[in-house]
Amino acid sequence: MIVVLSIVSFLIAYVAILSISALGGMFSEKSGTVALSLEGYMTFGAFIGGVMMYVLPSTIPNAVAAIIVILSSILGAGLYSLLLALACIKFKANQTLAGTALNILSTAIAVVLIKQLTRTEALPVGNSRLNFTRFYEIFNINLFGIQGVSFNWLILIALVLIPIVYLIIYKTRYGLRLASCGENPSSADSLGINVNKTRCIGIFISGLFAGLGGLLLITMNAEWEFANGANGFGFLALAVLIFGQWKPLYIFLGAFVFSIFKTLSVIYPSIDFLANLGISSYFYLALPYIVCLIVLIFTSKKNVGPKALGEPYNKGKR
């Protein structure tokens, strides 16, 4: 019973992290900007949230502190994502290049500043690992009173956002405009839509969502090693986005499939049947990525991505 419960708790946490970050990336990609820097946004959101959790004094009531942490980490990642908007929209930079730069930059900034923060007399170099036990206990509710089975209530925010995103993309004017900027920016522009502004908003939303994903990721544990960034979850989210074919519902399903294998890599030692097989733990760790490659083989044949994805919009070419 405990095993089943802990499987479920890991599973929904991973589903929430991956689907929220991938859905954020969808806003960016649907409007025509490659979301390669999801990993960077997640790291930055996690970094801001982590620093907040570290510095907030314990005199602040829990509820207020939690809200401060959530807002600062979401907004921090959102603002960070605007760097991509600046480079790719204003200066028409190569999107893959700028995305890669932001991925490296966020980890570097996080490590430098956190080492600065954790410096003591005894440890002059500092430590890139932060501990936030107090907030771990605030964010994680121990369900059923069983040790080791906890539920992070940030998941609820993420899960509520999924249907809202679905409605925004398919049922609102904004959703259609967003998609038109990624499919055919010239005709969108000729119809009076401000392509660059729409893309900017798309990138900003992707930052906000990924920031929440990053915070959720680190609060699954009581401490986090920032030298590892978001541990590759941003790249996984990007993969989920692609094999979810840029559709909210498929993305959710894709995140679910992925999370099953991701959970398996964490939980397999406690399942007797799998533990007895004697397969290296690294195989289970690699499994989500192998499955992803195989799924991509079957889903990539017909390219359904936004047609203008990766191309800066140039008004002069209209």
Added chain:
Amino acid sequence: MNKVKTFFYSLLKKESTKTVVTSLWCALIGLIIGFILLVCINAKNAPYGMTSVLGNYLIFTDPQDKLHYFGQTLAKTAPLLAMSLSILVSYKAGLFNLGGSGQYTIAVIIISFLGLEDSANWPWWAVMIIAMIGAALWSMISGALKAFFNVNEVISGIMLNWIALYIANALLTSNSSVWDTSHSQAKVITSSSNAFIPSIGLDRLFDGNSIVGLGMILVLIFTVVIFILFKKTTIGYELKVTGLNKDAANYAGINRVKSILIATGISGALAGLAASLNLQNGFTSWQLSSVPPDIGFQGISSAFLGGLHPIGVIFSSYFIVHISEGGSMITDLGFSPEVASIMTSLIIYLSGFVAFIKEFITRYELKRELNKISRNKEEATR
């Protein structure tokens, strides 16, 4: 005076000069922001910290030390240069090689098993060639997926990075002849080993620093080969055309599948060379890690900073290694070495603006030309 001015303007007109000027601008701005960051962290030590980052080996007073660390920086440039060439080749063929880290990792596995004294201890050239072939095959997985199944090479490259990471962790940690349990990393290839790249007397130029050697010369030869490949050969031309416009390439009868496989193969082999230059010089060995090695991403930075030109890449990868080596010296000043990583990533970020700055220069020139024409007209009417 006027002559000098016209000379500079004529230089500015050349595309290559524009690239150099804009790259230097990016580097300068990145460094300034990095300096501001240092001041924010610790204003008292910031100027000295910045001098160490920029000076690297120059801050040593003893000339022998200077030479020793200059050699060290040069030798560490070689792997990064190989990796940048890898990124460059695939980029020219219209592919973005984000799988460099994975290809590097596969080569690391091969080198560890074939090169270490406790396992096979093969001669260095054999280890190097097999590592390059292995990395090339790994990279061609991503190429084949692109060519036959239309899988986005960026995403498959990233997935292959992680798969390679876990393969390396699984294979290397479980083998006692490769794994050094006491240091929790793979054993390092020592200078007495067969697999160590010989220094052919170059070490004597650099205060006996044995890691300076043939590797550096090899990578320069590869740079020239890549330069010639794109400048003079049919294959290079086909790759370039595929990269510029794949429909036009198809129309001209260029086999797209072949181009993709060749491009990914060459770039994988170069990533393997990077691993070989890193490990077979005894700089480092495989360390148990939960994220792929970041050399693949560093290669992207130096490839772009070098203006995606084989010769430019030599300077940009030297520059990046120079800064990061300098950055590793400032820990005792109370800064973390990752400050250098902030600077380099800022520089890559800014190098995205190159196209824009170039356009700015071109516009400035155009304005000058127009002014000249109107001035001439005025004189004529007078």
